[in-house]
Amino acid sequence: MPLERAARIVSELASCGYNADREAVTKLAAADDPARALETVLENVDDDVLVIRTDHVEAAIANDREDVTAGDSDGSSAAAPAGSNDRDQVPDAGDADPSVSTGATPTHSGESPSPSPVETGGSTDAGRSADPALRSLEIANDMTGESTGTGEYEDFVSVFRDRLERLGSKLRGRVNHRPAATIEDMPGGEEVAMVGLVNDVRSTASGHWLIELEDATGTFPWLVMKDRQYADLVEELLCDEVLAMEGTLSGDSGIAFVDSMFFPDVPRTHEPSTADRHVQAALISDVHVGSQEFMHDAWTAFADWLHTPAAQHVEYLLIAGDMVEGVGVYPNQDEELDIVDIYEQYEAFSEYLKLVPGDVEIVMIPGNHDAVRLAEPQPGFDEDIREIMTAHDARIVSNPSMVTLEGVSVLMYHGVSLDEVIAELPEEKASYDEPHKAMYHLLKKRHVAPQFGGHTRLAPEEKDYLVIDEVPDIFHTGHVHKLGFGKYHDVLAINSGCWQAQTDFQKSVNIDPDSGYAPIVDLDTLEVTVQKFS
Incomplete structure (x- = not known):
């Protein structure tokens, strides 16, 4: 297969179980013989490497040149045919629990995940072979850099007038x-x-x-x-x-x-949009890197699975906040941290993100544990943190934001107000065991956090960014660490669980988290499959 195009190099690496830095892919594409350079990299890289970096490529190209020179002098050639890597060279995946839906066996050990088996002849037909040109990703309602609130009385008047005007018009x-x-x-x-x-x-x-x-x-x-x-x-x-x-x-x-x-509500005549091709999105939240309860094994198993043929149609990853555990979020939190520096937490999260295949489009919003203001709407991260999280060129947008994937609109909201909805409403109408039903009430009210002055901190702006102006096709939240999904007036509501085991606080309030789950949505049908990695 020709490898002159960077996208094809990324796809070939993904099929072999590797991710790659952007600069490394660029160097491979610029090599005199990209196929030979890639083959040399794969032959010489250490078994425990998951991300192909620039130094791997440079070393491989330099070694290849030396081998070619030596071959010219003794009449032999050091090059091997493309795709000659033997499956026996790949370490065993180790013990693993089968996937909930597919029976796949992702890596589930405490060590770094092993590369997926190399496809015979370098074929990507059974791996990740999506054409990026078919993709479409748009962001709306991102208020990052647009905050105008000063906390003055006039700001509060302005935001409530805007809310009344926009929802009142409905x-x-x-x-x-x-x-x-x-x-x-x-x-x-x-x-x-x-x-x-x-x-x-x-x-x-x-x-x-x-x-x-x-x-x-x-x-x-x-x-x-x-x-x-x-x-x-x-x-x-x-x-x-x-x-x-x-x-x-x-x-x-x-x-x-x-x-x-x-109520403003979702019209009963609402008809959701769907993608024109079979493509999937993984919807997750609450990773909490830095916590002693962060589930390293489950995350690496998830990343491994994304490299398998079973996940070849997963081209988008949406993360609804709380990428890290944060610092000082609650009293004595430092006693429950593996990483006590907030920047080091994001550095660690970025490394975990690099385990995800390089051709997956990623969108992230902040949550209440992230290093942004607590008051909603929350702008995306500042430049210092953005520079740390450069993996995949992930889109980092505000909480909430509307993300449209190939015509399918996804309202991403971290979900702090769900605590308030569950506390205020009768248990049969909203509970932690069925978080999607609490989400139904936000759709009915057409606002993600209507109550001011309660548990949810709200920042006054000239515009109320928390109003649900346009009806989404998918409503995606996290925060409560419980898995639940269902449809309200044909809007798919998903709360995606978490990647953190039960904390002492959750034990004290009798919350048993749903950890290590990844809801996968078929964007062409809006059907949901849940993959379990814990």
């Missing part, structure tokens, strides 16, 4: 909306409707519910009778979410009795 066409100030002046008995932010929710002495809606003109109280059909929806409400209500004014016009309640 509701005003469904009701005959009137501002709060106008409703106050209407005669009793009139039918009224209002779109506003939930300012307060409380129960009355009789067991009814009083909901106070607020808009730019003021507030107005709405009463939901306990025996009406909408009473059970009150349990789902969070302060500061946008809502529409219809009802009838009391005789003195001091309150409205609710007849109907509307």
Whole structure:
């Protein structure tokens, strides 16, 4: 196979179980005989090497030149035919648990993973042979470098006005909306409707519910009778979410009795987009490199699997935050760290990322353990950390961001607000055991973190970057360390588990994490297969 194109060199290396630095690939492509240079590298590289670097290429080319010179002087040739590497040269993969879905046996030892078997004749038909020209990756709603908030009062007014305007526009066409100030002046008995932010929710002495809606003109109280059909929806409400209500004014016009309640919601007519070819994306989160509980074996097994024919269609890797464990995230965290320096944690994460095949497109957003501000939206990492994580030229964008892969839109959000949803809602409507159901409520509210002033820290900006303007095809979160997926109005919601074993904190709150799982999504069908590596 001709190897003049860098993409083909990357594919050939991947089929043999190796990743490579960009400069190393460039040097191979620029060699007088790229096929011979690659063959020489593969013949001479140490067995425990996983990433082909520039020094490997330079040494191989230099040795090859010496061999050619020696061959010219004694009439022999040092070159071997392409693809002559024998499978017996490859170390055993070691003991491994079979994959949940494919029965593949990825490496699962504590040592560095061994290279995958070399394909006979250098063929990549059974390995990773995707054409990068077929790919399409777009990013929207990335606020990195766009932050304007100063924490002044006007910033808070601005972000809530923007939220009400954008989400309210999705509701005003469904009701005959009137501002709060106008409703106050209407005669009793009139039918009224209002779109506003939930300012307060409380129960009355009789067991009814009083909901106070607020808009730019003021507030107005709405009463939901306990025996009406909408009473059970009150349990789902969070302060500061946008809502529409219809009802009838009391005789003195001091309150409205609710007849109907509307959420911005995902339209039931929503039809998800799909890719035009069979291509897959791996959706993971919460790697937590630097923690004593980071699952090295599971990660290396995952990386090994990505080099196998079973994963040849996995061309995208989306990581929804918490790449590292962080420093000072909670009291006495340093006692549970393997790596106590935050920059060294990212350096270690970057090395683990290099185990992933070099032709995989990677997108990452930060989480609450990462070295960015805690308040959401979180911008992507600063330049110092970006310089550390150069593997694969990964796209590092803000939390949240909308990523479109070959026409399939994926809303990536780390998921801190899921703690709040699960705490506020009844257990049958949201729980850690079924995190995707908590995600359904965020889709229903069309906002990833509606409640201000609670557990989730929110930063005021001129624009509310947490509004779900466009309905995604896939909603991807992490944070809660539990695996769960399902569909809400044809939106695929996935919480992808983690790569960290149970911590002391999780033991104290009785959370048993789902560790070492990788949900794989077929972008042409939106079907999900879960691979287990622990």
